[in-house]
Amino acid sequence: MSDTHAQTVAYVRDTMLDQQDPPLNQVGAVKWIRENLFSGWLNILLTLLSLWVVYAALSHLLPWALRGIWDASNLSECRALAAERYGADASVACWAVLAERWPQLIFGFFPKELYWRPILAFLLFLAAVAPVLFSSVPRKMLWVTALAPFALFWLIWGGSIWGPIAAILGFVIGWAIMTYAAPKIGALLAVILAIIVPVLYWLFVCGPLAGALASVVPLSLQTVATQKMGGFLLATIIGVSGIVLSLPLGILLALGRQSDMFIINKFSVAFIEIIRGVPLIVWLFTASLLLNYFLPPGTNFDLMLRVIIMVTLFSAAYIAEVVRGGLAALPKGQYEAADALGLDYWKSMRLIILPQALKISIPGIVNTFIGLFKDTTLVVFIGLLDPIGLSSSIRASTDWNGVYWELFVFIGLCFFIFCFSMGRYSLFLEKKLRREHR
Amino acid sequence: MKKTVTLGALTVAALAAGAAGAATLDDVKARGELKCGVSTGLAGFSAPDANNVWQGFDVAYCRALAAAVLGDPMKVAFTQTTGQTRFTALASGEIDVLARNTTWTFSRDVDLKFEFIGVNYYDGQGFIAPKSLGVASAKELDGATVCIQTGTTTELNLADFFRANNISYEPVPIETNAEAQQQYLAGACDVYTTDASGLAATRATFENPSDHVILPEIISKEPLGPLVRHGDNEWGDIARWTLNALIAAEEYGVTSANIAELSSAPTNNPEINRLLGTEGELGAMLGLDAEWAKRAIMAGGNYGEIFEKNIGEATPIGLSRGLNAQWTEGGLLYSPPFR
Numbered sequence: 139m140s141d142t143h144a145q146t147v148a149y150v151r152d153t154m155l156d157q158q159d160p161p162l163n164q165v166g167a168v169k170w171i172r173e174n175l176f177s178g179w180l181n182i183l184l185t186l187l188s189l190w191v192v193y194a195a196l197s198h199l200l201p202w203a204l205r206g207i208w209d210a211s212n213l214s215e216c217r218a219l220a221a222e223r224y225g226a227d228a229s230v231a232c233w234a235v236l237a238e239r240w241p242q243l244i245f246g247f248f249p250k251e252l253y254w255r256p257i258l259a260f261l262l263f264l265a266a267v268a269p270v271l272f273s274s275v276p277r278k279m280l281w282v283t284a285l286a287p288f289a290l291f292w293l294i295w296g297g298s299i300w301g302p303i304a305a306i307l308g309f310v311i312g313w314a315i316m317t318y319a320a321p322k323i324g325a326l327l328a329v330i331l332a333i334i335v336p337v338l339y340w341l342f343v344c345g346p347l348a349g350a351l352a353s354v355v356p357l358s359l360q361t362v363a364t365q366k367m368g369g370f371l372l373a374t375i376i377g378v379s380g381i382v383l384s385l386p387l388g389i390l391l392a393l394g395r396q397s398d399m400f401i402i403n404k405f406s407v408a409f410i411e412i413i414r415g416v417p418l419i420v421w422l423f424t425a426s427l428l429l430n431y432f433l434p435p436g437t438n439f440d441l442m443l444r445v446i447i448m449v450t451l452f453s454a455a456y457i458a459e460v461v462r463g464g465l466a467a468l469p470k471g472q473y474e475a476a477d478a479l480g481l482d483y484w485k486s487m488r489l490i491i492l493p494q495a496l497k498i499s500i501p502g503i504v505n506t507f508i509g510l511f512k513d514t515t516l517v518v519f520i521g522l523l524d525p526i527g528l529s530s531s532i533r534a535s536t537d538w539n540g541v542y543w544e545l546f547v548f549i550g551l552c553f554f555i556f557c558f559s560m561g562r563y564s565l566f567l568e569k570k571l572r573r574e575h576r
Numbered sequence: 577m578k579k580t581v582t583l584g585a586l587t588v589a590a591l592a593a594g595a596a597g598a599a600t601l602d603d604v605k606a607r608g609e610l611k612c613g614v615s616t617g618l619a620g621f622s623a624p625d626a627n628n629v630w631q632g633f634d635v636a637y638c639r640a641l642a643a644a645v646l647g648d649p650m651k652v653a654f655t656q657t658t659g660q661t662r663f664t665a666l667a668s669g670e671i672d673v674l675a676r677n678t679t680w681t682f683s684r685d686v687d688l689k690f691e692f693i694g695v696n697y698y699d700g701q702g703f704i705a706p707k708s709l710g711v712a713s714a715k716e717l718d719g720a721t722v723c724i725q726t727g728t729t730t731e732l733n734l735a736d737f738f739r740a741n742n743i744s745y746e747p748v749p750i751e752t753n754a755e756a757q758q759q760y761l762a763g764a765c766d767v768y769t770t771d772a773s774g775l776a777a778t779r780a781t782f783e784n785p786s787d788h789v790i791l792p793e794i795i796s797k798e799p800l801g802p803l804v805r806h807g808d809n810e811w812g813d814i815a816r817w818t819l820n821a822l823i824a825a826e827e828y829g830v831t832s833a834n835i836a837e838l839s840s841a842p843t844n845n846p847e848i849n850r851l852l853g854t855e856g857e858l859g860a861m862l863g864l865d866a867e868w869a870k871r872a873i874m875a876g877g878n879y880g881e882i883f884e885k886n887i888g889e890a891t892p893i894g895l896s897r898g899l900n901a902q903w904t905e906g907g908l909l910y911s912p913p914f915r
Contacts, residue, residue, distance in 0.1 A: 242626070532617070
């Protein structure tokens with residue numbers, strides 16, 4: 139048979155061809171584009187349509203943004219410059235409003251010569267959260283974390299340094315009671331004392347002590363009133379305090395909701411449902427309007443403090459539900475294993491249950507935090523000048539009346555940076571803690 | 577400005593008004609600072625400048641009051657208030673005086689237990705329309721779409737006006753002034769209605785202000801003025817007569833330029849002498865010193881100077897005096913005599 143064939147075919151190759159590169163349209167970007175963008179008539183149509191939409195958006199946006207005017211002192215000057223440079227009906231951004239007012243959007247009405255204080259506070263804050271967020275940072279840095287809240291308060295509000303130091307002393311007293319008195323008087327009594335004694339100390343001793351110390355060694359920063367704070371400084375203070383305080387509170391509430399103890403359980407359920415069932419804006423109005431009437435006249439209960447408390451309670455209720463989801467996702471065997479090891483309730487929670495439950499809850503927790511941070515803009519309705527409120531204040535000056543998008547773009551970008559970093563951190567943490575699928 | 581007060585705030589304010597004690601003057605002096613409630617930002621009336629200093633027509637009144645009481649126009653702590661928080665802030669004592677272009681109405685004066693100490697700006701609701709629409713009067717607006725801020729008295733005024741003239745309209749509800757400007761410019765509505773001062777300020781921000789016309793009809797009365805709490809008449813007197821001093825100063829021709837000269841020695845106009853404290857005991861009757869009014873006027877000039885500097889025709893807002901001219905010039909400003 140083969141003979142027949144040999145006679146019909148003139149030439150038969152008996153060596154292998156060298157391997158060749160695939161055709162150009164089957165590799166790299168070209169292949170990707172062919173497979174993903176132009177693989178059929180429908181996809182071709184959709185691709186072209188999308189390209190046209192992207193082009194239409196960018197062709198308006200980019201000239202508007204890139205040709206923006208940076209050097210003008212008011213809106214009409216901006217428009218005049220734009221008309222002079224790009225023709226009468228050119229639509230260009232007036233970034234000059236940011237060039238003039240960005241310190242206001244960041245710091246509010248914080249005195250200009252004191253800007254170093256919030257900046258230093260921000261750096262200190264970063265240093266303080268680093269050991270909490272990243273385990274590669276030396277553990278000794280946790281001392282910075284512990285002391286940071288007092289230092290931050292002092293840096294931002296100013297006043298005598300002895301106030302925060304006297305406040306720290308309260309915690310030292312509580313810690314001393316727990317450490318030295320507990321073996322002698324029993325754990326329960328020690329816990330009660332460790333709560334009562336510092337509270338009494340803060341109520342009655344702390345103030346006079348700080349005053350006395352201040353009169354001996356006057357060491358103080360210029361006081362800055364809360365009304366002077368605005369912009370992203372305000373949003374960050376409220377957001378960060380809310381985030382830091384609501385996480386522990388939320389975890390406690392979640393544990394309380396799972397507790398068998400009747401009062402604790404019902405209290406947690408009622409708290410969560412009531413706080414969660416009412417819009418945040420109502421709580422803010424409560425903080426700013428109603429509390430004024432319940433407190434005795436002349437009481438100066440700082441508005442920002444009231445807002446921080448409300449925001450914290452609000453987000454704690456959400457965190458509690460997120461953490462409860464994590465707790466519920468754990469197999470019952472984990473709880474039983476903890477009991478079988480002879481761990482008491484707190485130890486089993488701390489060592490076995492919560493590490494796993496919190497890991498499951500990370501996306502939800504970070505989601506709540508991002509929501510909280512953006513919700514800080516709601517304080518505009520109770521007269522605090524958050525970035526959005528400041529943008530309308532800036533617009534109210536005769537120079538900049540009529541500027542909208544430039545301010546909103548800037549504010550949006552800043553919020554995006556904050557929220558995007560939080561989201562990225564959450565992803566990083568999830569990857570780091572992923573144990574089971576390695 | 578005219579946001580209807582929520583029922584809750586109203587009840588609470590009524591319950592608790594007068595809770596803060598009397599003798600505001602002593603409190604202010606002890607504190608060394610006047611707490612003044614202003615708007616979070618309204619073009620020409622109150623806005624912070626690039627150096628964080630508040631400027632504006634309402635702000636100028638607070639500075640004059642601080643100058644009269646404390647001797648320094650800069651000793652004012654401004655509290656930003658919104659339409660919802662302004663009355664509770666005043667009732668609870670968080671602020672000493674509210675100068676937030678608030679319309680003087682019966683219920684606010686009587687039911688909310690506040691005391692309007694005068695009128696610093698006579699406003700009224702007007703309409704703005706594109707010139708291309710070709711209307712010369714609001715009565716020609718039959719069938720027009722109207723941008724209107726919801727929940728304000730302007731909404732009710734509008735309905736009344738159109739019903740009284742037996743013409744129809746279609747409302748386009750809008751939440752804020754900023755939104756309204758954008759909607760109006762985008763052509764979502766034929767006309768936009770709000771206070772005439774607001775319309776002028778709004779038009780000033782347009783790229784082509786001359787393409788838009790403010791219709792001549794003013795369909796409501798909006799007397800805007802500062803207010804204090806009920807129950808402290810001495811403080812109310814100081815606030816009222818500080819405003820009157822600014823108005824009277826314009827009437828008598830006392831300006832920030834000539835006040836030093838006029839107050840150095842008694843002039844032959846006894847009214848000026850009593851106002852500036854070179855004659856009589858008016859300051860002592862208020863519990864202040866003799867030069868209180870002089871300081872108030874020097875803080876930002878007389879009423880006319882404050883008007884021209886912040887919202888007058890030379891500013892981008894470009895309001896004419898209109899009703900806010902002196903009574904001698906056909907306006908409504910009429911200060912009771914200083915005697």
